[in-house]
Amino acid sequence: MRIDIATLFPDMCRRVTEESIIGRAVKAGKLDIRVHNIREYAFNKWNRVDDTTYGGGMGMLMQAEPIYLCWQDVAVDLPKNPHVIYMSPQGKPLTQQRALELSKMESLFILCGHYEGVDQRVLDEIVDEEISIGDYVLTGGELGALVLVDCVGRLCPGVLSNDLCFEEESHYNGLLEYPQYTKPAVWRGREVPEILLSGDHGRIRDWRREQSLLNTLHKRPDLLEKAPLTDRDKVFLAKTRQQEEPSSRDTEAAENDKCDI
């Protein structure tokens, strides 16, 4: 997959994409990541790419033309126009599902905003999709773009040592992953669950599924509303909820205790 990042801070993006799994995938030719400095497309001798906003208001805005020129320059080099993403707190929140869909695209062009953001006209002209990495505001789109590149990049064929590794991970199938353990079998008195040492793959698979359901129930119960659950999962969750719910007698006793205090 080819990914182009347009930014005012190219070094920040290059440093991160040269490291770790994504960096290795780039070296191995599995990912082609190119970083473009929008400032190189400034059309004035001061290399300025921002200006004050019409209508007044605080702060500066990135101008349309340098971004447009940068996008045009990148697009000539590609067989098809890239899918253009603008990192923005106003975008749809990034999800694993969207990352998986994006990982199947041929090429992405990611625009990082800065200052107060970007002139709306260039967004209207070139952007296919706005993506947010959360309901908070960052100083620039670079961290968001790097999050996006990391989570989309690792889903591209050949980037992870085994393409199936991510299929059991949190969010892939709508649930959170089960707890995992490595050597030693006993660490400071804490033992690895015995079933994982049993070698019985069928029982291990069932245990992992149940732990995954439990993790989701305890940490992100909202995910269970949309997760594809089997009948067995539903029975397991119903039983767990029943066991974990304080019985009405316990609640009554607690209320009485409060009154006694």
Ligand SMILES: C[S@@+](CC[C@H](N)C(=O)[O-])C[C@H]1O[C@@H](n2cnc3c(N)ncnc32)[C@H](O)[C@@H]1O
């Ligand atoms: C200070 S923000 C501008 C916020 C803009 N004035 C608004 O209120 O929507 C500067 C840049 O940071 C990036 N950014 C900020 N928060 C983000 C988020 N949650 N997700 C993705 N990008 C974000 C965007 O590229 C944005 O253009």
